Amino acid sequence: MTDPPHPNTRLVSSKVVRVLLLIIGSISIILGVVGIFLPVLPTTPFLLLAAACYVRSSHNFYTWLVSHPVLSKYILAYLDGKGIPRKAKCYTLATIWPTMGISSAIVPLWQVRILLLCIGLGVSIYIWRYPELEL
Numbered sequence: 001m002t003d004p005p006h007p008n009t010r011l012v013s014s015k016v017v018r019v020l021l022l023i024i025g026s027i028s029i030i031l032g033v034v035g036i037f038l039p040v041l042p043t044t045p046f047l048l049l050a051a052a053c054y055v056r057s058s059h060n061f062y063t064w065l066v067s068h069p070v071l072s073k074y075i076l077a078y079l080d081g082k083g084i085p086r087k088a089k090c091y092t093l094a095t096i097w098p099t100m101g102i103s104s105a106i107v108p109l110w111q112v113r114i115l116l117l118c119i120g121l122g123v124s125i126y127i128w129r130y131p132e133l134e135l
Contacts, residue, residue: 009055018057025053042091044074051075083133096120
């Protein structure tokens with residue numbers, strides 16, 4: 001395994017925001033770990049969210065996460081551009097479209113509906129075209 005990437009980002013200056021990011025990151029790790037065992041819950045998106053939260057709130061937590069013997073393989077493969085596991089792609093796409101569909105049905109402005117559908121399409125194309133990683 002390669003050495004974990006050193007975060008070049010600066011920490012958020014607000015203590016309140018840093019605590020919120022730590023909480024969101026920790027919840028994301030819990031959901032990501034549960035996703036390893038439950039086939040209906042994606043792992044990679046939650047661990048990527050945790051890494052994004054930790055890189056702005058605590059370099060120690062970020063380093064722990066990207067150095068973890070099990071969890072790091074999900075994160076580092078994406079950060080290195082090697083790919084996303086097929087399972088993560090499928091679950092992400094399966095989550096995006098019902099969410100976008102419900103959001104579009106609730107929002108009264110047709111312009112926002114079109115914007116939501118365009119965002120969903122853009123994210124879907126990005127995920128679909130990203131290399132596929134075999135774990």
